[in-house]
Amino acid sequence: MTTSHPEFNRDTEGLDVAKAFPDGIRNRTILVTGVNLGGVGFSTSQAFASQSPACLILAGRNLNKIQKCIDALKKDFPNVGYRALKIDLSSQNSVRAAAAEVLAWSDVPAIDIVVNNAGVMCVPERILTVDGLEMHFATNHIGHWLLTCLIMPKLIKSAEGKPKGTTRIVNVSSLSPTIATMRWSDINFDKPNKELPEAEQPPYAMLEAWGFADCRNRAYIPLDGYNRSKVANVLFGIGATKRLYEKYGIYSLAVHPGIIETELGRDFNEEQLAALAGMRTKGIFIHQTLGAGASTSLVAALDPKLKPGETVNGRENHGSFLVDCQISDSATPLSVSSSEAEKLWALSEDLVKEKFSW
Structure with missing residues (x-):
């Protein structure tokens, strides 16, 4: 399996x-989460807006920031319909309210593409959310997973009568899946790393290279x-595709967007910034x-050759992770x-206290 454009790259x-x-x-x-000027969510929205979508739904915590993005996009692409959606992905109540709002939009009967782009990175101290979950996992995974599951009726509507794989869910990951695994036995980071099962211990050399002692x-x-949340x-994506592709033709996959200077790294301390500068050199x-x-x-989101x-x-799920515009x-x-995907799906359902079957 290859992409339509093997010449596309970093x-x-x-x-x-x-x-x-x-x-x-x-x-x-098309719905994109985590949209603010100067971020990848905005450049993603800009690329979509350039080719006349009917409606672009921009989601984020701060409606003023989203409105600035809409104003900027309208200047270049005035004929697109724009919607702002307020959502705090770290709060399940906020996610449920946002999903209810989307489902109530009678003039937006279907959603064709979801790009789960929002994220937090390197929160300096462990924070548990209102739902009692570690902040990265709650925001980067559970919030997106719950939002996508709740608005699924509109994705299923989109997929009706279209070729399989036309309706898509894209999860913006990172390079973390190339070095990390899930922390099943301790998702809230209560135990010292050395007490974890061997398979769940973090990549120590990599963390030390980043300045963590x-x-x-x-x-x-x-x-x-x-890393764990990514x-x-x-x-x-693997769990969603298993449930949705054969039945409805909905396809989900994850990407590493690249190394881009954005607000995502705002919580790096001096050690991390120095380590990063060294790696760049x-x-x-x-x-x-x-x-x-x-x-x-x-x-x-778009390449019809992806399946x-x-x-x-001997490696499962070839094509579920893309890097530099190609399958990795x-x-x-x-x-x-x-x-592992099934284990995560079951855990996610437990953590939001709801089972989803479509």
């Missing part, structure tokens, strides 16, 4: 991907919290433009495991 701009697949966008309704004796390390983004990290940060999400993953070379096999086996 430097491809989201606008160029949108131009390559205009029919996948025109007259469609004494990792074995600590329970919560900001980057580890982020593995969940991939597993969520060595060429380990190469920064991309905001537009390039949108491109892999656009490929995942749910098969087992290739760089994720750890546990990050693309069907059984």
